Amino acid sequence: DIQMTQSPSSVSASVGDRVTITCRASQGISYWLAWYQHKPGKAPKLLISAASKLQSGVPSRFSGSGSGTDFTLTISSLQPEDFATYYCQQANSFPWTFGQGTKVEIK
Amino acid sequence: EVELVESGGGLVQPGGSLRLSCAASGFTYSSYWMHWVRQAPGKGLVWVSRINSDGTSTSYADSVKGRFTISRGNAKNTLYLQMSSLRAEDTAVYYCARGFTSGLDYWGRGTLVTVSS
Numbered sequence: 281d282i283q284m285t286q287s288p289s290s291v292s293a294s295v296g297d298r299v300t301i302t303c304r305a306s307q308g309i310s311y312w313l314a315w316y317q318h319k320p321g322k323a324p325k326l327l328i329s330a331a332s333k334l335q336s337g338v339p340s341r342f343s344g345s346g347s348g349t350d351f352t353l354t355i356s357s358l359q360p361e362d363f364a365t366y367y368c369q370q371a372n373s374f375p376w377t378f379g380q381g382t383k384v385e386i387k
Numbered sequence: 388e389v390e391l392v393e394s395g396g397g398l399v400q401p402g403g404s405l406r407l408s409c410a411a412s413g414f415t416y417s418s419y420w421m422h423w424v425r426q427a428p429g430k431g432l433v434w435v436s437r438i439n440s441d442g443t444s445t446s447y448a449d450s451v452k453g454r455f456t457i458s459r460g461n462a463k464n465t466l467y468l469q470m471s472s473l474r475a476e477d478t479a480v481y482y483c484a485r486g487f488t489s490g491l492d493y494w495g496r497g498t499l500v501t502v503s504s
């Protein structure tokens with residue numbers, strides 16, 4: 281199985297800050313990577329697919345990059361509604377696997 | 388509008404069985420692969436299983452292989468997860484999600500399964 285490792289596991293940031301989350305795959309997955317936002321009690325929300333494709337309706341302050349084994353999710357200017365847990369997920373091969381999550385907290 | 392609504396969760400004893408359902412609406416259900424993902428209390432998301440659009444192909448996480456069975460009823464726009472030989476570590480919120488090539492684009496709000504005596 282492909283292991284996905286996210287860092288950091290948590291980050292404290294202020295509104296307006298730039299936040300970067302990294303995700304590393306244990307083997308090459310080309311660009312088959314998705315990023316999700318999850319808030320407690322809510323359905324997870326797909327933000328980015330194919331490593332860098334922003335989903336419809338997702339604010340442009342979110343961006344994704346990378347290919348192969350190393351990927352990045354960037355929030356360019358953190359907004360109050362962005363405080364949540366973020367997960368990467370590889371879609372290269374089954375079983376699909378998620379990173380352990382990165383909790384973005386208010387500083 | 389795409390909507391996925393899970394049901395069937397509850398309290399079950401270790402070794403017991405439970406069947407989850409996911410009612411889909413707002414899209415051509417029979418055209419999409421479907422998935423189950425779970426989240427144990429205080430833990431992260433874990434992919435559980437997937438089924439292709441016509442139900443002829445499935446995949447499972449090793450942790451549930453041989454105990455869980457995914458199926459679908461395209462005439463009823465419904466996804467199922469039959470869970471048997473349940474263990475305490477299966478306690479989680481179970482989400483159904485619509486799949487596409489590189490991710491899961493719509494999710495339900497989940498149903499809680501608690502395995503405890």
